[in-house]
Amino acid sequence: MSPVPERSAGTGLSHPLVERLRAAAPILTVPVLMLLALPATGDPSAWVTLTLAGLAMGMMIFVMASGLTLVFGLMDVLNFGHGAFVSIGAFVGASVMLWLSGLLDPGGVTLHLAAILPAMIAAMVVTGALGVGFEKIIIRPVYGQHLKQILITMGGLIVAEQLIYVFWGPDEIPLPRPDALRGALVFGDVAVEKYRLFAVVLGLAIFLAMHLLLARTKIGLLIRAGVENGEMVEALGYRIKRLFVGVFVVGSALAGLGGVMWGLYQEVITAQMGMEIMVLVFIVVIIGGLGSVEGCFLGALLVGLMANYTGFLVPKLALGSNIFLMVLILMWRPQGLIPVAKR
Amino acid sequence: MSEPLLTLDGVHTHIGHYHILQGVDFSVPRGGLTMLIGRNGAGKTTTMRTIMGLWRASRGAITLDGRDITGLATPDIAQANVAYVPEDMGIFSDLTVRENMILAARDGEPKDDRLRWIFRLFPALEKFWSLEAGALSGGQKQMLAIARAMIEPRKLLLVDEPTKGLAPAIVGALIEAFGELKKTDTTILLVEQNFHFARALGDDVVVMDDGRIVHRGLMADLAADEELQQNLLGLSLEMHQ
Numbered sequence: 001m002s003p004v005p006e007r008s009a010g011t012g013l014s015h016p017l018v019e020r021l022r023a024a025a026p027i028l029t030v031p032v033l034m035l036l037a038l039p040a041t042g043d044p045s046a047w048v049t050l051t052l053a054g055l056a057m058g059m060m061i062f063v064m065a066s067g068l069t070l071v072f073g074l075m076d077v078l079n080f081g082h083g084a085f086v087s088i089g090a091f092v093g094a095s096v097m098l099w100l101s102g103l104l105d106p107g108g109v110t111l112h113l114a115a116i117l118p119a120m121i122a123a124m125v126v127t128g129a130l131g132v133g134f135e136k137i138i139i140r141p142v143y144g145q146h147l148k149q150i151l152i153t154m155g156g157l158i159v160a161e162q163l164i165y166v167f168w169g170p171d172e173i174p175l176p177r178p179d180a181l182r183g184a185l186v187f188g189d190v191a192v193e194k195y196r197l198f199a200v201v202l203g204l205a206i207f208l209a210m211h212l213l214l215a216r217t218k219i220g221l222l223i224r225a226g227v228e229n230g231e232m233v234e235a236l237g238y239r240i241k242r243l244f245v246g247v248f249v250v251g252s253a254l255a256g257l258g259g260v261m262w263g264l265y266q267e268v269i270t271a272q273m274g275m276e277i278m279v280l281v282f283i284v285v286i287i288g289g290l291g292s293v294e295g296c297f298l299g300a301l302l303v304g305l306m307a308n309y310t311g312f313l314v315p316k317l318a319l320g321s322n323i324f325l326m327v328l329i330l331m332w333r334p335q336g337l338i339p340v341a342k343r
Numbered sequence: 344m345s346e347p348l349l350t351l352d353g354v355h356t357h358i359g360h361y362h363i364l365q366g367v368d369f370s371v372p373r374g375g376l377t378m379l380i381g382r383n384g385a386g387k388t389t390t391m392r393t394i395m396g397l398w399r400a401s402r403g404a405i406t407l408d409g410r411d412i413t414g415l416a417t418p419d420i421a422q423a424n425v426a427y428v429p430e431d432m433g434i435f436s437d438l439t440v441r442e443n444m445i446l447a448a449r450d451g452e453p454k455d456d457r458l459r460w461i462f463r464l465f466p467a468l469e470k471f472w473s474l475e476a477g478a479l480s481g482g483q484k485q486m487l488a489i490a491r492a493m494i495e496p497r498k499l500l501l502v503d504e505p506t507k508g509l510a511p512a513i514v515g516a517l518i519e520a521f522g523e524l525k526k527t528d529t530t531i532l533l534v535e536q537n538f539h540f541a542r543a544l545g546d547d548v549v550v551m552d553d554g555r556i557v558h559r560g561l562m563a564d565l566a567a568d569e570e571l572q573q574n575l576l577g578l579s580l581e582m583h584q
Contacts, residue, residue, distance in 0.1 A: 221442050225435040232433035235395060236491075237421035237449050340437060 067251015
């Protein structure tokens with residue numbers, strides 16, 4: 001047998017340090033953006049506040065986008081209706097919180113958080129269950145037909161919005177945060193908003209849980225393999241369609257959870273909130289690399305940070321800053337930050 | 344003579360508007376290695392994919408060990424103890440060698456003795472056990488694809504052009520590996536263009552042309568008959584690689 005190279009052809013001539021830097025480059029984009037913003041803001045305490053706000057926003061977008069990227073990667077499905085689960089999740093969560101409003105009256109931190117937890121769980125259960133129906137009725141008939149997927153999932157989104165009007169009425173609903181998550185923790189000159197800290201911790205916990213699931217379990221292996229080559233997963237004897245339904249349900253439930261988080265962040269919910277946030281969600285999925293959870297996480301952090309820094313530094317550019325970010329990243333890495341090998 | 348393990352009876356396959364397989368009939372005897380050869384575009388890969396359920400037979404019947412598998416879904420056919428190595432190897436590049444093997448071992452963790460046997464045949468896989476499969480060379484990827492199919496004993500192994508684009512030294516290693524696999528009484532159906540490989544391993548041979556079977560017989564007989572080779576393939580097998 002011929003001697004085997006340590007790495008594939010094309011990597012042997014580079015210096016190992018250069019190789020490592022190249023591999024770490026997507027991860028380094030987040031700290032680099034943070035460092036670039038430090039002198040631009042000019043004020044360290046403002047920089048900390050903006051950075052935390054950006055990370056919190058990024059984590060919430062990640063929670064909403066992670067399911068979408070896996071659904072696209074696994075079954076090549078463009079689900080423009082994903083925003084429906086964000087809106088429905090927010091409304092279900094708000095209803096549960098209003099129902100439990102007694103617990104939200106002035107009281108201990110435990111009580112307040114105890115009201116948010118059932119709201120989030122209810123939002124996830126309802127949107128997860130709706131995901132089963134959405135996949136069966138709307139997605140399944142259009143597998144492999146991208147144009148039809150776009151049209152029918154957009155239709156699904158519009159129907160979902162109208163159903164929200166039917167059940168909750170046409171007005172926006174205020175969703176005040178519990179007292180325990182209002183206000184800020186002050187460290188010297190730096191004020192850290194409690195809810196943003198909560199969003200960062202929750203988003204990070206969800207990312208770590210997803211990472212462990214994908215990296216350490218057989219189901220995770222099957223999902224990663226299915227994203228790359230679904231046909232071969234079936235040829236190994238696994239039913240990828242069942243796996244897809246499972247991922248779709250989890251993705252829908254996460255979108256619902258993201259809807260509750262986003263609603264509490266904005267302190268108001270509307271039927272259109274899902275459609276509005278989808279622009280950022282798609283930017284995140286594209287710059288992260290379609291089908292990549294790690295890429296989606298990095299993309300979400302970059303989008304959140306960029307939106308907050310430009311909103312502070314050049315407010316007029318805030319709206320277009322993430323499009324600019326997407327263009328820059330796609331010029332550098334056309335397949336996204338962490339591309340998934342696709343057959 | 345025992346019943347063949349696999350039988351294709353008048354199998355037709357359409358892909359879109361194209362009628363690719365036009366009544367394919369042949370059998371694969373148990374415990375042997377049957378070579379499926381033919382010109383490019385003859386329908387060899389379509390035959391393999393149709394057996395595996397990746398493309399549906401529009402007519403005809405496919406029988407595995409007495410059971411009709413014609414309309415079964417691909418996972419059901421795989422669970423009927425069939426392993427498949429596609430022409431593009433089907434390696435999961437983002438997964439490590441170990442993770443690729445774990446997925447192939449449907450019945451749980453790969454057995455130690457089986458792994459040792461595979462590592463003896465393909466030492467590179469042990470060396471690169473924790474490396475992403477996408478970083479392997481072409482030959483190593485092919486070894487992984489075949490090792491994945493061998494990780495658990497299978498009734499039938501379908502392998503599509505394993506030597507395509509590989510260096511002669513790697514082809515030698517694959518001949519050795521398939522030789523070892525033959526000793527385990529695994530039934531193998533192998534599509535191949537490399538004559539040396541086909542002659543070294545094949546017990547039986549089936550020749551396809553234009554979506555039909557044009558010859559069935561012993562590999563040794565075809566290898567010895569240059570005129571027959573010219574008639575069937577348009578050139579001698581020595582040239583056919």
